[in-house]
Amino acid sequence: MTATVGPFDLSESVEFDSTIQPHPSQCVIVPVEEKQKDKQELEDEKWERNVKKKNVDPNSNWLKRTHDTLKGDISSILLLLFLYLLQGVPLGLIGAIPLLLSSKHVSYGSQAIFSFAYWPFSLKLLWAPIVDSVWSKRLGRRKSWMVPCQYLIGLFMLFLSFKVNDIMGGNDGSPNVIFLMLIFLPLNFLAATQDIAVDGWALTMLSKKNVGYASTCNAVGQTAGYFLGNIVFLALESSTFCNDFLRSKENHSDTGIVDLAGYVFFWGWVFIITTTLVLILKREVDKSVPSSQNVPPGEEEEEMELGVAESYTVLYKIMKLKPVLWMCAILLTGKLAFAASDGMTSLKLIDMGIPKDRLASIGVFLTPMQILLPWMIGKWTAGPRPLNIFLLAFPYRIFIGGVVLYSCNTKVLADQCSNGGDVCEVAIDGYFISVAVCSFIGIVWYKVFYNKIKYLQKIPRSQWRVFPSRSTPN
Structure with a gap:
């Protein structure tokens, strides 16, 4: 007997007694989604549940539970935090340039x-397959790219430190914005x-039970x-703050205590020295594969080794x-709502x-929260429903943007101008229009x-896998 009721397929999921007429209460209905889980999927979930329960006391405090969960991976997590910290330094310097340009009335x-x-x-996905498939066995799959990139960043910063003041226009000159962008x-x-290489290394540097903390290391670092x-x-560049x-x-x-050239020079040497230490002291070991005692013979998982063409083919299939x-x-x-x-x-x-x-000093109070918060919510972001936190915070973030928009109106200033006997011409600032439009887009997007x-x-x-099995593709 074959029957279909709504989203359920009864042709294979309803069991009948061949000797009697079945009653509806005797039918066992299994959703179609459950049938889509293959044997490997169920084994993965069972393994993860067993590992997460092992050696973790649910009655202990949050700090103790986190320590027990991360046991065996703490040194790897510290290294990842440092590598991501190095990655964030040039991003921070690039983010500081617009503020310096604004102070020069650009x-x-x-x-x-x-x-x-x-x-x-934004475009690193285009060359990520090359980073993933071309590497030296002597250095290791990830260090083959991470080490040269960090050396080049350090050398680039050292060179930039001798030229950046002239590019910025000195004390009274006009910055060369186009050349600054090209630099x-x-x-x-x-x-x-370097981010591509470190992201890939994080997946194998951490054990399987803690691989969800890779994104936490990224955010914090x-x-x-x-x-x-x-x-x-x-702060250190500002004479007022100092x-x-x-x-x-x-x-x-x-x-200030330092200028852009001196700060870039300092971090150039930090990149070179620390990269040398990582190159010498840290070996690449794949800890994402469970120990052989937990894996049946013949089912050991190995990281795929693909050529450049094969990597782009896999990327196409993934997309x-x-x-x-x-x-x-x-x-x-998702971030259109907050673009403005x-x-x-x-x-x-x-x-x-x-x-x-003064504007930068706000970050002094926000940064500790940005560092601690990912660890505090790591239980949920590393779990089976990581996007629930995103859905919960999204409307509140839109609401804050609306509060800023409403509180920054010009009515008070207009009244002060009129009371002084002057005529006040109020123009609508494009900034507030942009915030309003983006907030409206965010509300529609959320719905x-x-x-x-x-x-x-x-x-x-x-359903997220290109290859249903763990074996290397033909």
Whole structure:
């Protein structure tokens, strides 16, 4: 007997007693989604549940549970945090350049030209297959790219330290924005390539039970590096900040403790020295594969080794998967709601007279939260429903943008102007229009994609795989 009821296929999931007429209460209905889970999928889930329960006391405090969970991977996590910190430093320096340009009264149009320097991080998927497939067995799969990239970043910074003051126009000159963009574009390209290598290394450096913490290391390390390259630099470069907080009155000066050239020179040497230590002291060991005692003979998992053409073929097949297409659509459009508030607010505040060092000091209070919060929510982001946190925080972030938009109206200033006997001409600032439009787009986006994001977290992992088995493709 074959029957289909709604989303359920009864042809294979309803069991009948051949001797009696079945009653509806005797039918066992299994959703179609459950049939899609293959044997390997169920074995993976069983293995993960057993590993996560092992040696972890559920009654202990959060810190103790985290320590027990990460046992055996703590040194690897510390190394990943440091590598991601190094990656965040050039990103922070690139992020500080627009603030320096604003202080020199460079127009938004010219600053838009410099924004091309950010593009390599958005386009790194294009050369990621090359990084994944071309490597030296002597150095290791990930170090073959990470080590040269970090050496080049260090050398690039050392060279840049001798030229950057002239490019920025000195004390009174006008910055050469186009040349500045052409200088920082390859620097960001190297950082993006290093990111590809470190992301891949994180998947094999951490054991399978803790591989979900790779994204946490990325978020925490990059945040710390961005803090050092952006906020710390802007504070130390500001004469006002240094005179108020770091110098005595008799030692006040018109310049900060460091300038852009000196700061870049320092980090250039940090990159070279630390990369040498990693090259000598750290070996590549694949810890993502369970020990042989937990894996049946003949089913050991090995990392695929593909050529360049094969890697691009696999990438093409991955991009054709429906869950991947939906995830790409979500990731490419998810931040449209915050494009104006994230990209323009700092520049707008500088235009309104807030010193860049005061603006950067806000990060002193926000950065500790940005570093601690990923660890605090790691239990959920490394679990089976990592996007629930994203869905929970999204509407509140839109709400904050609306509060800023509403509170920054000009009515009070207009009243003060009128009471003084002057005529006030109120113009609508394009910044507030942009924030309003982006917030509206975010509300519509949330309503459209909410159920789809929930669905993507429920489908079995087999639907995310190009190859159903773990063997290397033919």
